[in-house]
Amino acid sequence: MSEHAKLVIPSDPAKLVDVDAFAEHWIGDMPFTDDQRDDIAISLSEAVNNAIQHGNANDARKRVTVVLRRFEDGLRIEVTDEGNGFDPDAVADPTDPENLLSESGRGLLIIRHLMDEVHVRPADGGTRVELIKRYHD
Amino acid sequence: MKLRSERHGEVAVMELRGKVMGGPDSTVFRDELKKQLDDGIKKVVIDLGRVDWMNSSGLGILIGGLTTVKNAGGEMKLARTTDKIKSLLMITKLVQVFDTFDSVEGAIASFSE
Numbered sequence: 001m002s003e004h005a006k007l008v009i010p011s012d013p014a015k016l017v018d019v020d021a022f023a024e025h026w027i028g029d030m031p032f033t034d035d036q037r038d039d040i041a042i043s044l045s046e047a048v049n050n051a052i053q054h055g056n057a058n059d060a061r062k063r064v065t066v067v068l069r070r071f072e073d074g075l076r077i078e079v080t081d082e083g084n085g086f087d088p089d090a091v092a093d094p095t096d097p098e099n100l101l102s103e104s105g106r107g108l109l110i111i112r113h114l115m116d117e118v119h120v121r122p123a124d125g126g127t128r129v130e131l132i133k134r135y136h137d
Numbered sequence: 138m139k140l141r142s143e144r145h146g147e148v149a150v151m152e153l154r155g156k157v158m159g160g161p162d163s164t165v166f167r168d169e170l171k172k173q174l175d176d177g178i179k180k181v182v183i184d185l186g187r188v189d190w191m192n193s194s195g196l197g198i199l200i201g202g203l204t205t206v207k208n209a210g211g212e213m214k215l216a217r218t219t220d221k222i223k224s225l226l227m228i229t230k231l232v233q234v235f236d237t238f239d240s241v242e243g244a245i246a247s248f249s250e
Contacts, residue, residue: 013159013160013161014160014161016158016159016160017158017160020156020158035221038189038190038221041156041190042190042191042192045158045159045192045194046192046193049158049159049192049193049194094229095229095230100230100231100233100234101200101203101204101234102197102200103197103198103200103201104193104194104197105193106193106196106197106229107192107193109193109228109229110192110193110225110228110229113228
């Protein structure tokens with residue numbers, strides 16, 4: 001198994017299933033617990049959903065690139081969109097009582113709880129979200 | 138995600154299975170819920186015991202369902218929430234929004250209390 005793998009998809013939420021299968025297969029032999037695998041799968045789906053909906057504004061002509069990299073202590077995931085960028089600090093607090101019944105806006109909150117590190121930065125003309133999960137906390 | 142519904146008297150139990158990650162899942166859930174409400178059902182239990190995992194889009198599907206049922210004058214409860222889903226409900230504070238039960242039977246019984 002190579003040290004990294006890459007998947008490029010159009011901005012179509014139906015492709016989330018393909019991304020999940022791609023990652024599940026690729027990290028299959030990495031020594032994560034089942035709970036950690038769920039954390040990774042959930043967080044990856046959040047990052048790709050964000051890239052499709054907020055980064056690429058559901059424009060199917062724009063792509064989302066997913067790169068998985070293994071390193072000594074665990075896994076690094078990079079999800080890059082082709083949009084105009086977004087400010088993660090500008091996202092409304094989904095736990096605020098007035099936002100509790102909103103149907104969206106919780107992705108970043110969940111990622112930050114489930115992954116060990118989360119970085120959002122401009123890259124390649126879009127936004128790249130980097131997620132890191134280590135075997136041990 | 139897979140969805141299966143059955144009736145227990147005047148209660149509809151909708152069982153979700155697999156990975157609930159948004160996209161097409163939302164349409165499947167919304168269509169089935171609408172069908173139940175169109176049939177006059179006002180009490181709905183969502184059985185989550187066979188969900189592998191759920192992301193924020195899945196939570197959004199549940200919130201949309203809750204709002205739809207409430208607007209129709211009904212009630213919606215969650216049953217057999219897994220530890221992972223419980224943890225997501227805690228993180229997002231949605232534990233304040235949903236009535237959750239350890240069993241489908243408990244959720245059904247709660248409607249008549």
